[in-house]
């Protein structure tokens with residue numbers, strides 16, 4: 310993206326002339342305090358929000374120039390989305406939820422569990438095995454814990470056969486153990502399939518543990534963009550201070566360490 314800006318109709322400038330290149334196969338974590346522009350960036354990258362100005366291309370396509378429904382759904386099919394709230398269909402089985410992941414490439418009729426082809430059902434069972442949930446394929450999605458629901462949501466995403474994964478706070482609703490398991494799973498799936506992985510996280514320790522590169526946003530601008538091994542804790546500390554606090558620290562000549 311080159312000089313990408315996003316101004317909402319109420320005048321809020323959420324992204325200010327962002328210049329970013331994310332390379333195939335990279336695992337990038339986007340950090341920043343509330344209101345820094347992370348979700349706006351996520352929505353622009355996934356084509357749910359149009360940019361106001363600048364140049365944005367993903368895998369050779371500019372999402373805001375895809376006018377036809379078919380083009381937009383082909384673009385979105387390449388992006389596996391993972392959210393904080395798993396968006397499973399609660400009153401359906403785990404297997405049916407996973408089958409829905411094939412919807413971008415199969416008709417609705419073909420992904421309905423009772424009449425789905427054996428090949429599709431086998432593929433869905435393999436996806437469930439990959440996330441360690443094959444034993445609950447016949448259970449209702451509403452019977453699962455949060456961590457289990459996220460695993461099923463990831464299996465559904467595997468069915469989609471995406472070229473990249475974008476995750477918006479994928480572990481924000483989970484306890485630390487389940488959160489780490491989900492991050493392990495996402496990172497290993499990306500490595501196995503050489504998928505680009507962009508995640509928005511709130512936990513700096515998880516970002517340092519699982520990310521390869523951290524992009525820190527502050528008031529719609531890139532304040533930090535470095536490979537993880539080169540990041541100082543003080544830089545993350547500064548990212549999470551308000552702009553007023555940053556000014557005050559600079560005036561006092563104090564550098565903060567540790568978060």
Ligand SMILES: Nc1ncnc2c1ncn2[C@@H]1O[C@H](COP(=O)(O)OP(=O)(O)OP(=O)(O)O)[C@@H](O)[C@H]1O
Pocket residue numbers: 317318319321322323341342343344345346347348349350
């Ligand atoms: N639909 C909208 N209309 C107007 N302003 C918006 C809209 N969505 C977000 N904003 C504003 O844009 C700025 C960036 O918001 P955004 O949600 O992208 O930040 P964020 O970093 O994701 O925050 P959080 O961590 O709280 O989710 C904020 O000032 C927010 O109030």
